[in-house]
Amino acid sequence: MTQTHTDDTPTVLLVDDEAALADSLALWLERRYRVRVAYSGREALQAFDDDVDLVFLDRNLPGLSGESVLEELRRRVDPSSFGVVMLSASPGDELTALPVDDVLTKPVTKRDVFDAAARLVGDAPEAKLE
Template sequence: MTQTHPSDTPTVLLVDDEAALADSLALWLERRYHVRVAYSGREALQAFDDDVDLVFLDRNLPGLSGESVLEELHRRVDPASFGVVMLSATPGDELADLPADDVLTKPVTKRDVFDAAARLVGDAPEANLD
C-alpha cells in the first residue's frame, strides 16, 4: 500500500547497499515522508533531484563511496538546499570531518532516524516509535 502525503511533505532519499536496512528505514519513514530508495551510489545520483530535502547516505557503499556521492551532489546543487545524514558502521573521530549535517552509527534505531529527520527538515519528531 502506497502512502499518500500532502504536496509539501519532505522527500527523503535513503541510500544503503544493505537492502534490508534501506527497506526497513523506508518502511519507517514513508508514514511521514515521500521516500526514495537507492542501493548504490550510482542509483543515488540518479534518484536525487531538486525535490529531495534529506539524504540518509551510507558511508561505505561499494564502487562509488558515500563521500563521493556527497561530493557529486554538492557539485550539482547548493549544499544548503538539502540535509545529509551519513550512516556509518564504524564510529570514529574521522566522521566529524564529513561534510554532513549529522552522522548516525549503525545499527540505527527508529528514534535515531526520526530525530535526525525532524532536526533537518523541521518536522516534528515521531511520537509513537514502537
C-alpha cells in the same frame, strides 16, 4: 492502504547497499515523508534531484563510496538546499570532518532516524491512511 502526502511533505532519499536496512528505513519513514531508496552510489545519483530535502547516506558503499556521492551531490546543487545524514558502521573522528549535518552509527534505531529527520527537515504531519 495508500499514504497521502501534501505538496510540502519533505522528500527523503535513503542510500544503503544493505537492502534489508534500506527497505526497513523506508518503511519507517514513508508514513511521514516521501521516500526514495537507492542501493548503490550510482543509483543515488540517479534518484537525487531538486525535490530531495534529506539524504541518509551509507558511507561504505561498494564502487562509488558515500563520500564520493556526497561530493557529487554537493556539486550539483546548493548544499544548503538539502540535509545529509551519514550512516556508518563505525564511529570515528574523521566523520566529523565530512560536510554532513549528522552522523548515525549503525545499527540505527527508529528513534535515531526520526530524530535526525525531524531536526533537519522538520516533523512532517502524520500521513493520513485511506
